[in-house]
Amino acid sequence: RLLIIDFGSQVTQLIARRLRELNVYCEIHPYQNVTDAFLKDFAPKAVIFSGGPASVIDEGSPRPPESVFDLDVPILGICYGQQVMMQMLGGKVERGHGTAEFGRAYVEPTGAESDLLFGWFVGGREQVWMSHGDHVSEIAPGFEVYGTSPNAPFAITADVERRFYAVQFHPEVHHTPNGPTFYENFVRIAGFEGDWTMGAYKDEAIAKIREQVGDKQVICGLSGGVDSSVTAVLLHEAIGDQLTCVFVDHGLLRLNEADEVVTMFRDHYNMKLIHADESDLFLGELEGVSDPETKRKTIGKLFIDVFQKYASEIDGAEFLAQGTLYPDVIESVSFSGGPSVTIKSHHNVGGLPEKMGLKLVEPLRELFKDEVRALGHELGLPASFIGRHPFPGPGLAIRCPGEITRDKLEILRKADAVYIDQIRRHELYDEIWQAFVAILPVRTVGVMGDGRTYDYACALRAVTSVDGMTADYYPFSHEFLGETATRIINEVPGINRVTYDITSKPPGTIEWE
Numbered sequence: 001r002l003l004i005i006d007f008g009s010q011v012t013q014l015i016a017r018r019l020r021e022l023n024v025y026c027e028i029h030p031y032q033n034v035t036d037a038f039l040k041d042f043a044p045k046a047v048i049f050s051g052g053p054a055s056v057i058d059e060g061s062p063r064p065p066e067s068v069f070d071l072d073v074p075i076l077g078i079c080y081g082q083q084v085m086m087q088m089l090g091g092k093v094e095r096g097h098g099t100a101e102f103g104r105a106y107v108e109p110t111g112a113e114s115d116l117l118f119g120w121f122v123g124g125r126e127q128v129w130m131s132h133g134d135h136v137s138e139i140a141p142g143f144e145v146y147g148t149s150p151n152a153p154f155a156i157t158a159d160v161e162r163r164f165y166a167v168q169f170h171p172e173v174h175h176t177p178n179g180p181t182f183y184e185n186f187v188r189i190a191g192f193e194g195d196w197t198m199g200a201y202k203d204e205a206i207a208k209i210r211e212q213v214g215d216k217q218v219i220c221g222l223s224g225g226v227d228s229s230v231t232a233v234l235l236h237e238a239i240g241d242q243l244t245c246v247f248v249d250h251g252l253l254r255l256n257e258a259d260e261v262v263t264m265f266r267d268h269y270n271m272k273l274i275h276a277d278e279s280d281l282f283l284g285e286l287e288g289v290s291d292p293e294t295k296r297k298t299i300g301k302l303f304i305d306v307f308q309k310y311a312s313e314i315d316g317a318e319f320l321a322q323g324t325l326y327p328d329v330i331e332s333v334s335f336s337g338g339p340s341v342t343i344k345s346h347h348n349v350g351g352l353p354e355k356m357g358l359k360l361v362e363p364l365r366e367l368f369k370d371e372v373r374a375l376g377h378e379l380g381l382p383a384s385f386i387g388r389h390p391f392p393g394p395g396l397a398i399r400c401p402g403e404i405t406r407d408k409l410e411i412l413r414k415a416d417a418v419y420i421d422q423i424r425r426h427e428l429y430d431e432i433w434q435a436f437v438a439i440l441p442v443r444t445v446g447v448m449g450d451g452r453t454y455d456y457a458c459a460l461r462a463v464t465s466v467d468g469m470t471a472d473y474y475p476f477s478h479e480f481l482g483e484t485a486t487r488i489i490n491e492v493p494g495i496n497r498v499t500y501d502i503t504s505k506p507p508g509t510i511e512w513e
């Protein structure tokens with residue numbers, strides 16, 4: 001296994017991700033925990049020093065133990081990791097006076113060759129991503145330079161004999177396009193076979209959960225979305241009946257959704273599942289509410305109250321399981337307290353663990369969305385479930401602009417089901433990030449048969465996106481749109497007009513509210 005010593009970079013987790021993609025098992029440990037004894041016990045086959053915000057020139061700045069250099073294993077230092085390595089091995093680091101560098105840079109080869117650079121510099125220079133204030137001004141004895149950039153003369157350095165490698169840039173980020181090859185070279189030098197899999201990750205995650213939880217009881221909020229479903233199934237495999245899931249049904253779910261969730265988790269997986277059917281409560285409180293933010297806040301607050309009520313009835317619960325993903329972790333670290341404005345109050349259960357005195361179990365904290373899907377697959381969740389489009393916490397409430405009524409919700413559910421059926425029949429579901437119907441707060445005149453109608457209009461929405469932050473509308477064919485409109489009007493009483501929303505994000509958002 002490979003050890004990543006974390007000096008606090010925002011992108012340390014991306015190093016782990018690159019290694020997982022190469023099927024290499026690694027663990028990230030904060031530098032404070034990495035002592036001589038730890039290293040001996042861990043017995044890494046290779047070590048990576050991450051970047052970090054500190055300056056090695058400052059007194060008391062983070063260091064790995066000296067003994068790491070005596071392990072006789074390959075070491076790769078990145079950014080701060082490079083500087084710390086140089087300073088500890090006899091080189092020099094200076095503060096950046098006008099040499100700080102952030103963003104894209106180009107590294108040129110020096111002509112020296114190394115196995116680390118296999119597949120690099122094939123087309124000349126390489127684009128890399130820099131983010132540093134200080135820089136190495138003198139490399140340590142035994143090191144040689146393999147790549148330089150205008151602001152980082154020691155962009156790539158190595159002591160090939162001892163297998164110590166140190167780079168100023170971040171090979172793990174997307175903006176270093178040839179970064180994956182760089183890591184591939186490093187792990188090959190270290191002798192990894194690349195035989196570690198998501199199946200192994202699952203087993204390790206289960207072992208960690210068992211160790212953390214012991215014989216205590218755990219509560220998990222289950223929405224039926226991919227993240228909470230994978231969390232629940234993983235915990236169930238780990239601790240069986242010590243887990244109780246609470247499924248809050250706010251009456252704003254899609255057609256048959258509540259039944260599907262209950263059947264799948266209670267009947268198929270045999271989990272302890274509380275179906276908190278509180279639709280009357282939610283729909284009652286939402287009566288007459290048409291302001292989008294008020295809707296969101298009302299639902300968010302009720303959700304917490306309801307969850308808390310059901311959870312407090314579970315005897316002896318000490319842990320709350322959440323499907324927090326790595327991108328959520330980065331966001332909360334880098335943007336907490338930031339000056340960004342609230343576009344929408346997103347619905348989550350932040351603050352709940354403290355309020356209820358529960359400790360958190362977050363087994364997906366290190367994973368990205370596609371890795372969660374792979375893990376779900378490993379756990380035997382059906383593909384149709386794993387590949388589902390995202391569905392917002394406030395549910396259909398934000399797809400029903402204006403006042404929410406049971407009638408409108410029923411019409412909306414039916415129209416949405418027809419639309420999704422159309423998309424599946426045409427095999428477009430997996431190409432689309434998210435598709436849904438919004439029922440509009442207008443009624444319009446139509447003619448059906450020989451009679452006049454006066455019914456609701458609806459809007460179809462379908463977007464492509466990578467992360468939900470930006471999106472483009474999906475270019476359906478006119479035939480598809482025509483056929484879908486006809487089906488909705490024929491099959492859904494209450495709708496007599498269908499429109500297609502061709503707004504991208506920005507300026508629109510994906511949801512209507």
Ligand code: XMP
Pocket residue numbers: 344345346347348390391392393394434468469505508509510511512513
């Ligand atoms: P917007 O509408 O802001 O949505 O472009 C971006 C993505 O987030 C989903 N979404 C939510 N998800 N709670 C959630 O869990 C929410 O309150 C919420 N609001 C929007 C939306 O469906 C899209 O995927």
